[in-house]
Amino acid sequence: MNDMSFSMDHHWLPFTNNKLFHAEPQMFQKAKGVRYWTPEGREILDGSSGLFTCAAGHGRQEIAEAVYAQIQELDYTPHFQRAAPISFKLAEKLAGILPEGLDRVFFASSGSEAVDSAMKICLAYHKAKGEPQRTKFVSRAWGYHGVNLGGTSLAGMVGNRRDFGGVTCDVVHMRHTWNEEQRFTKGQPEDGADLALDLEEICKTYGPETIAAVFVEPIAGSIGTVVPPKGYLNKLREIADKYGILLVFDEVITGFGRTGSAFASQEFGVTPDVMTMAKALTNGAIPMSAVAVKREIQEAVISSVQADRPELMHGYTYSAHPVACAAALATLKIYEDDKLFEHGKALSEVFLDGVFSLRNLPQVSDLRGYGMMSGIQLTPGDTPGAKGSIVQRRLFAEGLHVKATGDALIFAPALVSTEDDLAAMVDVLRKVLGASD
Ligand code: PLP
Secondary structure (H helix, E strand, O other): OOOOOOOOOOOOOOOOOHHHHHHOOOOOOEEEEOEEEOOOOOEEEEOOHHHHOOOOOEOOHHHHHHHHHHHHHOOOOOOOOOOOHHHHHHHHHHHHHOOOOEEEEEEEOOHHHHHHHHHHHHHHHHHHOOOOOOOEEEEEOOOOOOOOHHHHHHOOOHHHHHHHHHHOOOEEEEOOOOOHHHOOOEOOOOOOHHHHHHHHHHHHHHOHHHEEEEEEOOOEOOOOOEOOOOOHHHHHHHHHHHHOOEEEEEOOOOOOOOOOOOOHHHHHOOOOOEEEEOHHHHOOOOOOEEEEEEHHHHHHHHHHOOOOOOOOOOOOOOOOOHHHHHHHHHHHHHHHHOOHHHHHHHHHHHHHHHHHOOOOOOOEEEEEEEOOEEEEEEOOOOOOOOHHHHHHHHHHHHOEEOEEEOOEEEEOOOOOOOHHHHHHHHHHHHHHHOOOO
């Protein structure tokens, strides 16, 4: 099991400095609950729920059993002109927890695929409604929407765009919502809703009739948890409605209880037209993502095509994979049976108190947080953007896994964490962030 006699030359790791990794590998061999173990048997607390995937904790027996049973029963079915009952059951179950009205579900395998699928659905919708000229998208600086070409175009994180300039789609960016006055704000900042007026300005510049959709993460996750100012999302909704622009929430991180409600949309009381989700949909055990759309969007696309051909010329070999559906159904049952969204909501205060207890440490320049997700902005080093991975390695050495981006850490433990688990994670953070350089 613990065979370490292999070459590391052949696997090209994503979003990784491969040279550094080879010099000092950081590997996980097994996981249970909120803990990983390295191949050497060292315990590492999981401060980022894997990659915001494992909300119900690692190694859930119920999911393993459902996956095993599904592979034996029906390991694969194509979904082009074919289907299996299990995907309809999953879509129905999801419709039960999605915001009211968003009850048509398209499946894919990753967050990136969900985002690009959502973009294409928006384009197909406008074409079906007789507005094929709506081909422009609006997104936001500091946004992350995966790495496929559509998502890369939407991205507002410069590092994710600069190497791929020649292949991007037509996207205009609004400003991000962070400013100096928000430093060390717990929860939603009071001021800043008017930043949503950037969408109005973009409409004036380009003509609203050219814009298909506006994509935002309700809480910008990958940049380091930037929480929207009060009223900001409502204002985006109003402007989108005024101009017939679709509002898309990318809930790949914020979905499935991370904010205290099933989705951030419900938490903030703003319903988008389209929503993407992935990660915790299967508790990270099997790749799966989904796009939920309002009923009228699906109906418009479906009714616009009379000929005997697919209405949406889009889909993946692994769309609605039956094994992924089984994992998702088992995961949703855990969330429901164990009342995990409610548990996460109840735990949030203790969690955020723990995060904000780090305020005066020398390595901390800002703290942000909502629900069970937080951002720890690090005091930058000589090379801007390099501090995150340096601190991430130090944390690993001290027994804590946390996702880093640029000069920020994204600390977002599993919803099943106990108060003791959280305290142990915060202790490691305190030790490492308390160092003077
Ligand atoms: N959208 C958001 C908001 C994300 O946070 C992510 C991943 O972190 C993605 C899309 C892409 O998901 P994936 O890595 O599964 O393609």
